[in-house]
Amino acid sequence: MLKIDRQELIKQILKKDGSILISDISQQLDCSSETIRRDLLELEKQGFAKKIYGGAYIPNEYDKSVPVSLRNTFFNEEKTQMAHCVLDFIKDGDTIFLDASSTCRRIAEVLIQVRRHITIITNSIDIINSYHMDADEHLICLGGFWNANNRAFQGIQTLSDVNNYTANKAFISCPSVELEFGLTDNSQEAAAIRRSMLEHSRENFLVVDHTKFNSHSDFVISDVSKIDTIVTDCKVSDEWDIFCKNNEINVCYEPKN
Numbered sequence: 001m002l003k004i005d006r007q008e009l010i011k012q013i014l015k016k017d018g019s020i021l022i023s024d025i026s027q028q029l030d031c032s033s034e035t036i037r038r039d040l041l042e043l044e045k046q047g048f049a050k051k052i053y054g055g056a057y058i059p060n061e062y063d064k065s066v067p068v069s070l071r072n073t074f075f076n077e078e079k080t081q082m083a084h085c086v087l088d089f090i091k092d093g094d095t096i097f098l099d100a101s102s103t104c105r106r107i108a109e110v111l112i113q114v115r116r117h118i119t120i121i122t123n124s125i126d127i128i129n130s131y132h133m134d135a136d137e138h139l140i141c142l143g144g145f146w147n148a149n150n151r152a153f154q155g156i157q158t159l160s161d162v163n164n165y166t167a168n169k170a171f172i173s174c175p176s177v178e179l180e181f182g183l184t185d186n187s188q189e190a191a192a193i194r195r196s197m198l199e200h201s202r203e204n205f206l207v208v209d210h211t212k213f214n215s216h217s218d219f220v221i222s223d224v225s226k227i228d229t230i231v232t233d234c235k236v237s238d239e240w241d242i243f244c245k246n247n248e249i250n251v252c253y254e255p256k257n
Contacts, residue, residue: 001029007039014049019057053211059186078209078233079103083110084255085231086171086207092117094168097197100124100152100190101173103207111137121165123153123193140165147189154189162196170201173208176215179243183221191219198222207231213240224249 006029013020013028022040026033040051049056083106090096090111098104100123108120108127116137122128123142131139144158172194176184183206185191198204198221206227213236224243229250230236236244236251244251 001031003039006031006035007043010036010039010043011048014043014056014058019055021055023054075209075211075233076106079106080110081233081253081255082207082209082231083107085252086205087111087114088252088255089169089205089229090116090118095119095121095166097162097165097167097170097172097201098122098124098127099172099194099197100127100150101207103173103209104171105130107171107207121162121167123158125151125153142193150187150190152190154187154193158189158193159196162193162200165200167197167201169203169205170197171205171207172197172221173212174206174217174221175212176217177206177208177212177224178214178216179224179239181216181220182223182225183227184217185219185221186217188219191221194221198226203228205229205231209233213237 009029010020010025013025022033022036026036029036040049040056043049043056044051048058050059079102082103086107087110094116096118098108098120104122105124105126108130111118112130119138119140120127121140121142123144128139128141131137142153142158142161144153144161145155147154174183174194175186178184183194185194204227206229208230210233225247227249229252230244231252234253241251243249
């Protein structure tokens with residue numbers, strides 16, 4: 001298949017579905033993953049799509065967040081590892097915020113397995129749907145406008161709902177974290193919700209894999225110094241290690257048990 005024909009097919013699939021996985025499209029078009037990566041890089045240069053790890057998507061004009069359908073396929077082993085690290089910090093009786101990230105969804109799935117007696121406050125429909133009627137957890141769903149891209153409720157009503165609660169601990173993830181601008185997000189509304197969760201929690205946890213460090217997104221969530229513990233999947237760089245020690249930020253990348 002000629003490159004121009006292959007790229008036109010990729011465009012048609014992106015227009016129809018909004019996002020693609022490299023593994024799926026390479027099988028569908030019977031070509032190598034590397035070929036598809038080069039095609040996606042060219043389409044990104046043309047401004048047609050945004051290439052990310054493992055795939056690509058067409059960003060919304062006002063919300064550049066990666067679709068949750070793609071995020072749920074990334075770094076699954078690492079997310080499970082981080083979720084087990086998080087378990088060490090969650091005790092019976094806690095009230096916790098969980099944001100609408102795929103990372104926090106994995107935390108919720110692991111919490112279901114261990115049956116902690118806690119209260120979970122979230123705007124994620126996938127986290128809510130993960131629980132059964134006989135679950136030991138109490139669930140509080142934050143309302144608002146439905147965002148299908150993130151499979152979450154967002155907007156003024158969601159922020160108002162967050163402001164009505166306080167939590168022992170907040171667990172959030174984000175697309176990017178850097179020393180200069182702190183935690184940043186691709187969506188202004190998602191950034192506002194995460195910021196509010198941090199402001200209404202007594203102890204704050206950032207749960208991100210190694211690819212999120214020293215990258216950048218458009219909307220500021222919070223300064224890194226507002227975080228008490230960073231949970232990640234491997235050792236941080238020397239630069240980050242020094243920063244965290246100077247700011248008394250705990251770093252966890254291995255479960256204690």
